[in-house]
Structure formats: C-alpha cells, structure tokens
Amino acid sequence: MSEAKDRELRALQAALAAEHAAVYGYGVVGGKIGEGQRVEARTAYDAHRARRDALVREVKDLGGRPVAAAAGYALPFPVPDAAAAVRLAAELEDRVAGVYSDLVRAAGGGRRALAAEALREAAVRAVRWRGESVAFPGLAERAGTAPPSAAPTA
Numbered sequence: 001m002s003e004a005k006d007r008e009l010r011a012l013q014a015a016l017a018a019e020h021a022a023v024y025g026y027g028v029v030g031g032k033i034g035e036g037q038r039v040e041a042r043t044a045y046d047a048h049r050a051r052r053d054a055l056v057r058e059v060k061d062l063g064g065r066p067v068a069a070a071a072g073y074a075l076p077f078p079v080p081d082a083a084a085a086v087r088l089a090a091e092l093e094d095r096v097a098g099v100y101s102d103l104v105r106a107a108g109g110g111r112r113a114l115a116a117e118a119l120r121e122a123a124v125r126a127v128r129w130r131g132e133s134v135a136f137p138g139l140a141e142r143a144g145t146a147p148p149s150a151a152p153t154a
Helices: 001-032 035-061 083-104 107-131 140-144
Strands: none
Touching: 001 035, 001 083, 001 107, 035 083, 035 107, 083 107
C-alpha cells in the first residue's frame, strides 16, 4: 500500500474509532438529557451510527480491517444530570470534528468531500449544544489544547 493510502486508512480508522466513542457517549447523553432535547440527541446518535457504518465500509474498501468498538469508554467528566449531558454532547462533537479534520487532510476526492461534510455537521451540532462556536472546529483538538479523546476502558 502506498504511503498516501496508508495515511488515509489510518485517518479512516481514527474517524471510525471516534464514531464508536460518539455512539457510546450519546447513549449516556440520551439517558441524562432533558425531555426538550431528546429529539436532538437521538438525531445526533443516529447520525453518528450512520457515519460509523459508512466508515466501516470505507475501511474495508481500502483493504483494512475496521477497528472494533470498545465495550466501554472513559467519559471526560461525570455526567450526573442534563446540564452535564449537554456538555458531553458538545465535547463528543468537538472530538469527532478533530478526527475528521485529520481525514480531510489525509483523503482525496470524494472521501475528502465526505470528511469535510462530516466535520461541518459535527461543528454545527457542537454549536447547537454549546450555544457558541469556535473559529476552526477540530483544530484545537489537534493542537493539544483540548482534553484528550475518550479512551477505551480496560
């Protein structure tokens, strides 16, 4: 495999891992979110499941073996109530945006366009959850100024 394809496959795998974590995280969000935001949480959950499934196909198309979801993930902070669930949803979207910014850089053609669209969608959802935007979604995560991404629990 060429170096470019290998880089693209690694970025796809990272995006897939982030989508696995987001699906898990939205399970937590859905259990704590207020009634008025349940539809928005369910919509985001469904979007991440669809992206996850598409990434599995993309990884296979490049000859890779898709990274599996972990049984559980460490949350970045406790989520005891609806306010924390909203913060978690925004954090999940920021982390997903970060890995999609890497995929935009690594991919080309149609895959790059899809990654850019996923980055945009995650940034818009983060703004909705947070109520404010950031100048360059996904870049703070790559610069090390944001908390590290959710790691699988052992």
